[in-house]
Amino acid sequence: MTDWLIPFLCGLGASVISAWGVGGGTLLLLVMTLFLGVDQRTAQGINLLFFLPTAAGALLCHGKGGYLDKPTLKAAVPTAVLAALLGAWISNAVDVEVLRKPFGIYLLLSGASLAWPKKKDA
Numbered sequence: 001m002t003d004w005l006i007p008f009l010c011g012l013g014a015s016v017i018s019a020w021g022v023g024g025g026t027l028l029l030l031v032m033t034l035f036l037g038v039d040q041r042t043a044q045g046i047n048l049l050f051f052l053p054t055a056a057g058a059l060l061c062h063g064k065g066g067y068l069d070k071p072t073l074k075a076a077v078p079t080a081v082l083a084a085l086l087g088a089w090i091s092n093a094v095d096v097e098v099l100r101k102p103f104g105i106y107l108l109l110s111g112a113s114l115a116w117p118k119k120k121d122a
Contacts, residue, residue, distance in 0.1 A: 007036060014050065025051050026107065040096050040103070 014028040025047045032043040062068050091099060 007032075010036070011050070025054075026110065030107070040099060041091065044091070 010028060010031045014025065014031075017027060028050060029043050029047050032038040032046065033040055038046070059068075
């Protein structure tokens with residue numbers, strides 16, 4: 001009966017953290033792969049399913065508030081879709097063990113950028 005409790009609490013915690021503006025999906029990936037024994041590709045797919053409704057909601061709210069730069073959005077979306085398709089193809093073509101090292105480096109750099117942000121010029 002409690003097999004669902006830990007994953008549920010992790011998803012709930014990641015949702016709350018994501019609502020605060022922190023990368024909850026990245027934390028969800030770490031929990032799934034390190035503590036719950038989920039395969040990295042499966043965890044990334046779950047993370048994507050977690051991200052899509054969050055991103056759609058943010059896009060709608062920003063659109064209603066007039067915070068979208070539509071010319072930039074129109075230029076960025078086709079490139080982003082192609083990059084996502086290419087990344088998905090590469091991730092399926094490469095062994096999971098090979099993916100772990102670059103992903104770990106990405107997480108370390110991402111964490112370092114949050115811990116030591118660049119100072120803004122006055």
